[in-house]
Amino acid sequence: MFVLAGNAVGASAGAEFDLAFAEVLVELGPFLAGGGAAFLDQSEFAAVVEEGDVVADDVLVEDGDVAAGGVDVELDKSAKDVLILFSIIMGEAVEEELIGSNPCRKLRTTFADAPERPHADTDEVDTIAWRMHPGNGLLVQTAAHTGMRWGELTRLQWARVHLDHDIPHIVIDAKDRALHEINGRLELGPPKTSSSARLVHLPPFLADELRQHHHRAPNTRFVFTGPHRTLHRRSNFRRRAWLPALTGNPHHGWAPLNQNLHFHDLRHTHETWLVKDDVPRVLRLTRLGHKRKDINDRYSHVTDRMVQAMLDTLQTRWTTDGGRTWRDATDTEQDPPP
Incomplete structure (x- = not known):
């Protein structure tokens, strides 16, 4: 899972997460596949996630993934469970006035199967x-x-x-x-x-x-x-x-x-x-x-x-x-x- 700290980076962007609260994800370590989250600042994210590149092996960032006012992402069941848990934690933090808003608010998620990728003969x-x-x-x-x-x-x-x-x-x-x-x-x-x-x-x-x-x-x-x-x-x-x-x-x-x-x-x-x-x-x-x-x-x-x-x-x-x-x-x- 990649978490973007700071501003979005155009057509290859992730959600806008507040770096001050990124450490919350440390508590989610046992729930994350692949051993945890990778925290990247804006320049690092731009370097890693180029349009059309593969992120976390099986996730592709392509044209059209980013819409005005938020990010459209399509998740499998494991990622869905992590996102729901993270959103709940962030919601509690808002209620306790630890943060101003839930950083998950700009994510519009769907949980249908991702479009089938092409293959070659x-x-x-x-x-x-x-x-x-x-x-x-x-x-x-x-x-x-x-x-x-x-x-x-x-x-x-x-x-x-x-x-x-x-x-x-x-x-x-x-x-x-x-x-x-x-x-x-x-x-x-x-x-x-x-x-x-x-x-x-x-x-x-x-x-x-x-x-x-x-x-x-x-x-x-x-x-x-x-x-x-x-x-x-x-x-x-x-x-x-x-x-x-x-x-x-x-x-x-x-x-x-x-x-x-x-x-x-x-x-x-x-x-x-x-x-x-x-x-x-x-x-x-x-x-x-x-x-x-x-x-x-x-x-x-x-x-x-x-x-x-x-x-x-x-x-x-x-x-x-x-x-x-x-x-x-x-x-x-x-x-x-x-």
């Missing part, structure tokens, strides 16, 4: 990746074929990538933490949940692509890096690589492609593929780092046969609908796809 992912520099393209392919989060991918180190194992895989260790960008600074912070620590098995083609990627830059510590081997910044990647790939380029004969797609939607894309391919729910939860919430989930277990069958379907997707590889290039533009 295999060929769309392949085309988006092809339109990027090889390293960025492989980042896209890895996100779509593993379901890993942005923060997990951008802080991934080669020491955690095991390509010579019988079944190549990536180890996501909570001790490594995830990469966050706050107020223009790149920092390592805690993963979303304890379930984020997991093994992510790789289909053969992706293991091969990662080997070639490592061969191109054998002395790097991190798998995916930005210009000059620096860590990725989400805003830069979105502006320089993601949006141009979706917008298209008439000079290269690139047509616009799935323009409402966000990088985080590659995670939704991966789960959609797994559902379509009849991958068992328990394996989907484990692979994506989701908590097991239902009774049936607690009594189900992932088997090697399940994993192999899933990898076979992902490999088939690649060979049937994808299959493009990048030439060894250092420039930022690829030739138009055939």
Whole structure:
């Protein structure tokens, strides 16, 4: 949960909470998913929440979220419970004359299901990746074929990538933490949940692509890096690589492609593929780092046969609908796809 202290920040704004009373949320710690609230001042919030960026992993801030005189937000049940409790506490504070007004008054909430996010098919992912520099393209392919989060991918180190194992895989260790960008600074912070620590098995083609990627830059510590081997910044990647790939380029004969797609939607894309391919729910939860919430989930277990069958379907997707590889290039533009 992000709490904005001070004034709103235009089209990417949160509620206007009085910083003097923000400490009240400390009492709500046990009720908040993800370990508590992040208190950000106006400049920090503006840096973190850019239009179209992902906040708290699954919440998107987009055009139209902010209306005159308040903020329209759409909440799931957990967030609804927290907001109701917080509003009650603030209401009591008003009655006791500790504060002048309830800071929740400008929130207009709805609790219906959020609009369905777009996803991409295999060929769309392949085309988006092809339109990027090889390293960025492989980042896209890895996100779509593993379901890993942005923060997990951008802080991934080669020491955690095991390509010579019988079944190549990536180890996501909570001790490594995830990469966050706050107020223009790149920092390592805690993963979303304890379930984020997991093994992510790789289909053969992706293991091969990662080997070639490592061969191109054998002395790097991190798998995916930005210009000059620096860590990725989400805003830069979105502006320089993601949006141009979706917008298209008439000079290269690139047509616009799935323009409402966000990088985080590659995670939704991966789960959609797994559902379509009849991958068992328990394996989907484990692979994506989701908590097991239902009774049936607690009594189900992932088997090697399940994993192999899933990898076979992902490999088939690649060979049937994808299959493009990048030439060894250092420039930022690829030739138009055939």
